[in-house]
Protein backbone atom coordinates (compact mmCIF):
# COMPACT_ATOMS: atom_id res chain seq x y z
CA UNK A 137 0.00 0.00 0.00
CA UNK A 138 1.24 3.45 -0.90
CA UNK A 139 1.79 5.98 1.89
CA UNK A 140 -1.07 8.39 2.47
CA UNK A 141 -0.62 12.14 1.91
CA UNK A 142 -3.33 14.43 3.28
CA UNK A 143 -3.94 17.90 1.92
CA UNK A 144 -5.72 20.06 4.46
CA UNK A 145 -8.82 21.89 3.29
CA UNK A 146 -7.27 24.98 4.94
CA UNK A 147 -4.55 25.21 2.29
CA UNK A 148 -6.97 25.78 -0.63
CA UNK A 149 -5.26 26.35 -4.00
CA UNK A 150 -3.09 23.22 -4.21
CA UNK A 151 -3.47 22.44 -7.92
CA UNK A 152 -4.11 18.79 -8.72
CA UNK A 153 -1.33 18.66 -11.29
CA UNK A 154 1.12 19.72 -8.56
CA UNK A 155 -0.07 17.17 -5.98
CA UNK A 156 -0.24 14.73 -8.93
CA UNK A 157 3.57 14.61 -9.00
CA UNK A 158 3.24 12.40 -5.91
CA UNK A 159 0.84 9.91 -7.42
CA UNK A 160 3.44 7.25 -8.35
CA UNK A 161 4.69 7.08 -4.79
CA UNK A 162 1.67 8.02 -2.66
CA UNK A 163 -2.08 8.13 -2.34
CA UNK A 164 -3.14 11.76 -2.15
CA UNK A 165 -6.36 12.77 -0.40
CA UNK A 166 -7.79 16.29 -0.38
CA UNK A 167 -9.58 16.66 2.93
CA UNK A 168 -12.99 18.27 3.03
CA UNK A 169 -13.51 18.26 6.76
CA UNK A 170 -11.05 18.64 9.59
CA UNK A 171 -7.58 17.13 9.72
CA UNK A 172 -8.48 14.28 12.03
CA UNK A 173 -10.44 12.41 9.35
CA UNK A 174 -7.64 10.10 8.11
CA UNK A 175 -4.80 11.26 10.29
CA UNK A 176 -4.18 7.87 11.94
CA UNK A 177 -3.03 6.48 8.58
CA UNK A 178 -1.23 9.51 7.14
CA UNK A 179 2.51 9.61 6.41
CA UNK A 180 2.53 13.22 5.27
CA UNK A 181 0.34 16.24 5.79
CA UNK A 182 0.12 19.48 3.85
CA UNK A 183 -0.89 21.92 6.58
CA UNK A 184 -2.93 25.12 6.37
CA UNK A 185 -3.48 27.21 9.48
CA UNK A 186 -4.48 24.30 11.76
CA UNK A 187 -2.75 23.79 15.09
CA UNK A 188 -0.24 20.94 14.94
CA UNK A 189 0.76 20.13 18.52
CA UNK A 190 1.59 17.17 20.76
CA UNK A 191 -2.09 16.29 21.24
CA UNK A 192 -2.66 16.24 17.49
CA UNK A 193 0.55 14.32 16.77
CA UNK A 194 -0.46 11.63 19.28
CA UNK A 195 -3.28 10.78 16.84
CA UNK A 196 -0.84 10.58 13.91
CA UNK A 197 1.51 7.66 14.64
CA UNK A 198 2.63 7.24 11.01
CA UNK A 199 3.25 10.91 10.29
CA UNK A 200 6.77 11.75 9.10
CA UNK A 201 6.37 15.25 7.71
CA UNK A 202 4.11 18.21 8.43
CA UNK A 203 4.56 20.48 5.43
CA UNK A 204 3.25 24.00 6.01
CA UNK A 205 1.65 25.74 3.04
CA UNK A 206 3.22 29.09 3.92
CA UNK A 207 6.36 30.62 5.40
CA UNK A 208 4.97 31.28 8.89
CA UNK A 209 4.74 28.19 11.10
CA UNK A 210 3.49 29.62 14.39
CA UNK A 211 0.64 27.07 14.23
CA UNK A 212 3.14 24.20 14.28
CA UNK A 213 4.70 23.16 17.60
CA UNK A 214 8.15 22.35 16.24
CA UNK A 215 9.41 20.95 19.54
CA UNK A 216 6.52 18.49 19.62
CA UNK A 217 7.27 17.51 15.99
CA UNK A 218 10.95 16.99 16.78
CA UNK A 219 10.09 14.90 19.84
CA UNK A 220 8.05 12.58 17.60
CA UNK A 221 10.59 12.65 14.75
CA UNK A 222 8.23 14.47 12.43
CA UNK A 223 9.87 16.84 9.95
CA UNK A 224 8.38 20.34 9.91
CA UNK A 225 8.80 22.22 6.65
CA UNK A 226 7.60 25.55 5.25
CA UNK A 227 7.68 27.52 1.99
CA UNK A 228 10.10 30.43 2.42
CA UNK A 229 11.21 32.85 -0.34
CA UNK A 230 8.62 31.92 -2.98
CA UNK A 231 5.99 34.25 -1.49
CA UNK A 232 8.13 37.19 -0.32
CA UNK A 233 7.63 39.23 -3.50
CA UNK A 234 3.89 38.68 -3.54
CA UNK A 235 3.47 39.65 0.12
CA UNK A 236 5.64 42.73 -0.43
CA UNK A 237 3.52 43.71 -3.47
CA UNK A 238 0.40 43.42 -1.35
CA UNK A 239 1.98 45.40 1.48
CA UNK A 240 2.48 48.23 -1.01
CA UNK A 241 -1.07 47.82 -2.28
CA UNK A 242 -2.23 48.34 1.31
CA UNK A 243 0.09 51.31 1.87
CA UNK A 244 -1.03 53.04 -1.32
CA UNK A 245 -4.59 51.85 -0.87
CA UNK A 246 -4.71 53.62 2.46
CA UNK A 247 -2.76 56.72 1.41
CA UNK A 248 -4.97 57.24 -1.68
CA UNK A 249 -8.13 56.09 0.09
CA UNK A 250 -8.93 53.45 -2.53
CA UNK A 251 -11.93 51.81 -0.83
CA UNK A 252 -13.64 55.18 -0.31
CA UNK A 253 -12.66 56.44 -3.78
CA UNK A 254 -14.08 53.28 -5.34
CA UNK A 255 -17.36 53.62 -3.43
CA UNK A 256 -17.51 57.36 -4.20
CA UNK A 257 -17.09 56.76 -7.96
CA UNK A 258 -19.89 54.19 -7.97
CA UNK A 259 -22.36 56.14 -5.89
CA UNK A 260 -21.70 59.84 -5.45
CA UNK A 261 -19.41 61.33 -8.11
CA UNK A 262 -22.01 61.75 -10.86
CA UNK A 263 -24.39 63.38 -8.40
CA UNK A 264 -21.62 65.62 -7.02
CA UNK A 265 -23.02 64.72 -3.65
CA UNK A 266 -19.93 64.69 -1.52
CA UNK A 267 -16.41 66.01 -1.63
CA UNK A 268 -13.64 63.95 -3.22
CA UNK A 269 -11.88 61.83 -0.59
CA UNK A 270 -8.41 63.44 -0.68
CA UNK A 271 -5.44 61.26 0.21
CA UNK A 272 -1.83 61.84 1.21
CA UNK A 273 1.44 61.91 -0.80
CA UNK A 274 4.25 59.46 -0.23
CA UNK A 275 6.82 62.18 -0.85
CA UNK A 276 8.72 63.16 2.28
CA UNK A 277 7.27 60.39 4.43
CA UNK A 278 9.25 58.06 6.69
CA UNK A 279 8.67 54.38 5.98
CA UNK A 280 9.48 52.32 9.07
CA UNK A 281 9.96 48.58 8.65
CA UNK A 282 9.59 46.40 11.72
CA UNK A 283 11.47 43.22 10.81
CA UNK A 284 13.83 43.39 7.85
CA UNK A 285 13.83 39.72 6.90
CA UNK A 286 12.81 38.10 3.63
CA UNK A 287 9.55 40.01 3.24
CA UNK A 288 10.60 43.27 4.93
CA UNK A 289 13.58 43.56 2.59
CA UNK A 290 11.32 43.06 -0.46
CA UNK A 291 9.10 45.87 0.85
CA UNK A 292 12.23 48.01 1.20
CA UNK A 293 13.33 47.17 -2.35
CA UNK A 294 9.95 48.33 -3.68
CA UNK A 295 10.23 51.63 -1.77
CA UNK A 296 13.07 52.80 -3.99
CA UNK A 297 10.74 54.37 -6.54
CA UNK A 298 9.20 56.65 -3.91
CA UNK A 299 10.63 59.76 -2.31
CA UNK A 300 10.59 58.28 1.16
CA UNK A 301 13.11 57.98 3.95
CA UNK A 302 13.45 54.41 5.16
CA UNK A 303 14.35 53.00 8.57
CA UNK A 304 14.11 49.60 10.19
CA UNK A 305 14.17 47.87 13.51
CA UNK A 306 15.41 44.30 13.66
CA UNK A 307 17.32 42.25 16.21
CA UNK A 308 19.82 41.48 13.47
CA UNK A 309 21.86 44.20 11.78
CA UNK A 310 21.60 44.21 7.97
CA UNK A 311 24.69 46.10 6.74
CA UNK A 312 24.37 45.03 3.10
CA UNK A 313 20.76 46.31 2.90
CA UNK A 314 21.81 49.52 4.68
CA UNK A 315 24.53 50.06 2.11
CA UNK A 316 22.44 49.10 -0.88
CA UNK A 317 19.22 50.96 -0.05
CA UNK A 318 20.32 53.61 2.44
CA UNK A 319 17.96 52.24 5.08
CA UNK A 320 18.84 53.25 8.64
CA UNK A 321 18.74 50.90 11.64
CA UNK A 322 17.00 52.44 14.67
CA UNK A 323 15.74 51.21 18.04
CA UNK A 324 12.08 50.25 18.44
CA UNK A 325 11.22 53.47 20.24
CA UNK A 326 12.65 55.64 17.45
CA UNK A 327 10.86 53.58 14.82
CA UNK A 328 7.55 54.15 16.63
CA UNK A 329 8.10 57.87 17.13
CA UNK A 330 9.42 58.60 13.62
CA UNK A 331 7.48 56.46 11.16
CA UNK A 332 4.70 57.95 9.05
CA UNK A 333 4.02 54.48 7.73
CA UNK A 334 4.97 51.59 10.00
CA UNK A 335 4.86 48.20 8.32
CA UNK A 336 5.16 44.99 10.35
CA UNK A 337 7.11 41.97 9.06
CA UNK A 338 8.00 39.89 12.11
CA UNK A 339 7.06 36.24 12.71
CA UNK A 340 4.63 35.48 15.53
CA UNK A 341 6.66 34.30 18.54
CA UNK A 342 6.22 34.70 22.31
CA UNK A 343 8.40 37.83 21.98
CA UNK A 344 6.41 39.48 19.19
CA UNK A 345 2.89 38.59 20.39
CA UNK A 346 1.18 41.87 21.31
CA UNK A 347 4.33 43.91 20.64
CA UNK A 348 2.16 46.68 19.16
CA UNK A 349 -0.11 47.70 22.03
CA UNK A 350 -1.47 50.78 23.81
CA UNK A 351 1.96 51.97 24.95
CA UNK A 352 3.39 51.71 21.45
CA UNK A 353 0.43 53.48 19.80
CA UNK A 354 0.89 56.25 22.38
CA UNK A 355 4.38 56.90 20.99
CA UNK A 356 3.33 57.08 17.33
CA UNK A 357 2.58 60.22 15.33
CA UNK A 358 -1.10 61.23 15.04
CA UNK A 359 -0.54 61.08 11.26
CA UNK A 360 0.93 57.55 11.33
CA UNK A 361 -0.45 54.54 9.50
CA UNK A 362 0.11 50.98 10.72
CA UNK A 363 0.33 48.24 8.09
CA UNK A 364 0.28 44.53 8.92
CA UNK A 365 0.74 41.60 6.54
CA UNK A 366 2.53 39.39 9.09
CA UNK A 367 0.39 37.87 11.85
CA UNK A 368 -2.65 39.39 13.54
CA UNK A 369 -1.68 38.70 17.18
CA UNK A 370 1.48 40.85 16.82
CA UNK A 371 -0.98 43.73 17.22
CA UNK A 372 -3.30 44.11 20.20
CA UNK A 373 -6.51 44.73 18.22
CA UNK A 374 -8.44 46.17 21.13
CA UNK A 375 -5.68 48.72 21.78
CA UNK A 376 -5.52 49.49 18.05
CA UNK A 377 -9.26 50.12 17.92
CA UNK A 378 -8.95 52.53 20.87
CA UNK A 379 -5.93 54.27 19.30
CA UNK A 380 -7.83 54.77 16.03
CA UNK A 381 -11.00 55.96 17.74
CA UNK A 382 -8.98 58.36 19.91
CA UNK A 383 -7.09 59.58 16.80
CA UNK A 384 -3.76 58.66 18.36
CA UNK A 385 -2.81 57.36 14.91
CA UNK A 386 -4.40 58.11 11.54
CA UNK A 387 -5.12 54.65 10.30
CA UNK A 388 -4.34 51.01 9.72
CA UNK A 389 -4.15 48.73 6.71
CA UNK A 390 -4.51 45.12 7.75
CA UNK A 391 -4.35 41.78 5.98
CA UNK A 392 -4.19 39.71 9.18
CA UNK A 393 -6.24 39.55 12.36
CA UNK A 394 -6.14 38.14 15.87
CA UNK A 395 -8.86 35.68 14.93
CA UNK A 396 -9.33 34.55 11.34
CA UNK A 397 -11.66 34.87 9.56
CA UNK A 398 -12.17 38.06 11.53
CA UNK A 399 -15.74 38.15 12.95
CA UNK A 400 -18.17 40.57 11.27
CA UNK A 401 -18.65 42.11 14.72
CA UNK A 402 -14.97 43.12 14.97
CA UNK A 403 -15.22 46.84 15.88
CA UNK A 404 -12.21 47.54 13.63
CA UNK A 405 -14.43 46.82 10.63
CA UNK A 406 -16.67 49.75 11.53
CA UNK A 407 -13.88 52.31 11.23
CA UNK A 408 -13.32 54.35 8.02
CA UNK A 409 -9.70 54.75 9.06
CA UNK A 410 -9.02 51.07 8.37
CA UNK A 411 -8.39 49.29 5.06
CA UNK A 412 -8.74 45.52 5.30
CA UNK A 413 -8.08 42.41 3.21
CA UNK A 414 -8.73 38.73 4.11
CA UNK A 415 -5.22 37.33 4.87
CA UNK A 416 -4.46 36.99 1.19
CA UNK A 417 -1.15 38.79 0.67
CA UNK A 418 0.28 35.63 -0.94
CA UNK A 419 -2.92 34.80 -2.80
CA UNK A 420 -1.94 35.20 -6.43
CA UNK A 421 -2.19 32.40 -8.99
CA UNK A 422 1.56 32.40 -9.53
CA UNK A 423 2.63 32.49 -5.88
CA UNK A 424 0.11 29.99 -4.57
CA UNK A 425 1.29 27.59 -7.27
CA UNK A 426 4.92 28.08 -6.23
CA UNK A 427 3.94 27.53 -2.58
CA UNK A 428 2.17 24.29 -3.55
CA UNK A 429 5.19 23.13 -5.57
CA UNK A 430 7.52 23.85 -2.65
CA UNK A 431 5.33 22.09 -0.07
CA UNK A 432 4.84 19.08 -2.35
CA UNK A 433 8.60 18.92 -3.02
CA UNK A 434 9.17 18.75 0.75
CA UNK A 435 6.74 15.85 1.05
CA UNK A 436 8.22 14.09 -1.98
CA UNK A 437 11.74 14.32 -0.55
CA UNK A 438 10.57 12.75 2.70
CA UNK A 439 8.70 9.94 0.95
CA UNK A 440 11.77 9.20 -1.18
CA UNK A 441 13.96 8.99 1.92
CA UNK A 442 15.69 12.34 1.36
CA UNK A 443 15.91 15.29 3.75
CA UNK A 444 13.14 17.78 2.94
CA UNK A 445 14.79 20.89 1.45
CA UNK A 446 12.82 23.46 3.46
CA UNK A 447 12.99 22.33 7.08
CA UNK A 448 12.04 25.10 9.55
CA UNK A 449 15.17 26.71 11.07
CA UNK A 450 14.79 24.90 14.42
CA UNK A 451 15.08 21.56 12.59
CA UNK A 452 17.87 22.51 10.22
CA UNK A 453 20.25 19.98 11.84
CA UNK A 454 17.60 17.32 12.45
CA UNK A 455 18.13 13.85 11.00
CA UNK A 456 15.29 11.43 11.61
Ligand code: 8YV
Nearest residue numbers: 147184185205206207208418
Ligand atom coordinates in the same frame (compact mmCIF):
# COMPACT_ATOMS: atom_id res chain seq x y z
C1 8YV B 1 -0.88 32.05 3.61
C2 8YV B 1 0.93 32.94 5.24
O1 8YV B 1 -2.02 32.81 3.54
O2 8YV B 1 2.96 32.18 4.34
C3 8YV B 1 2.31 32.39 5.34
O3 8YV B 1 2.77 32.17 6.47
O4 8YV B 1 0.39 33.37 6.19
C4 8YV B 1 0.23 32.99 3.92
O5 8YV B 1 1.10 32.99 2.86
C5 8YV B 1 -1.17 30.88 4.44
O6 8YV B 1 -0.02 30.22 4.81
C6 8YV B 1 -2.12 29.93 3.72
O7 8YV B 1 -2.35 28.82 4.50
